[in-house]
Amino acid sequence: MDMRDRVNAALKQAMKDKAVDRLSTLRLINAAIKDRDIAVRGDSDSAGVGDAEVLAILGKMSKQRMESVRAYEEGGRVDLAERERAEIAVIEEFLPRQLSPAEIEEAVSDAIATTGATSIRDMGKVMGELKGKYTGQMDFGTVGPMIKTRLS
Incomplete structure (x- = not known):
């Protein structure tokens, strides 16, 4: 359904x-x-x-x-x-279960590895990957700075 x-x-x-x-x-x-x-x-x-x-x-x-x-x-x-x-x-009730901070860290690491991101210029690719898999399961406003820190 x-x-x-x-x-x-x-x-x-x-x-x-x-x-x-x-x-x-x-x-x-x-x-x-x-x-x-x-x-x-x-x-x-x-x-x-x-x-x-x-x-x-x-x-x-x-x-x-x-x-x-x-x-x-x-x-x-x-x-x-x-x-x-x-x-x-x-x-x-209609939203999927929110990911824990540890699960978010793991998802970010996986997305960076999958996209082959190496610099801040690749942040859009990583965010696109995460949004494709985890829409509704994480707050992308808090994930953005996390990705930025990892890629800088």
């Missing part, structure tokens, strides 16, 4: 269960996927976004909510922070 089908099945189940908060989050996910479908449709004749793109959308949504939690906590709005955490929990 692809990601889109999993989200739709969860949406239908949330409707049956009358889980209002969960349903709201699943509708947000569905809307984000459809928005991306529309954006892609204008660029090419494709039928929509694939699982990798859906994972990227979900990762971005999760990251945005983490930032919101931090902002709400700094502002003393614990109630809103809890709501964001609940949305994060629903979103993360």
Whole structure:
């Protein structure tokens, strides 16, 4: 079952269960996927976004909510922070397991070896290799500096 089908099945189940908060989050996910479908449709004749793109959308949504939690906590709005955490929990149900720091180190080493990267100019190749294999499983914002350190 692809990601889109999993989200739709969860949406239908949330409707049956009358889980209002969960349903709201699943509708947000569905809307984000459809928005991306529309954006892609204008660029090419494709039928929509694939699982990798859906994972990227979900990762971005999760990251945005983490930032919101931090902002709400700094502002003393614990109630809103809890709501964001609940949305994060629903979103993360569809994301693959995040790699541990040791697994990320190993993946970076493997990607550098596979691409034959020797200098900072090869960073794009390494990132492309990692994104191809580990989309949704690691934060590429933290992996970038790690690669830079290894290649300099």
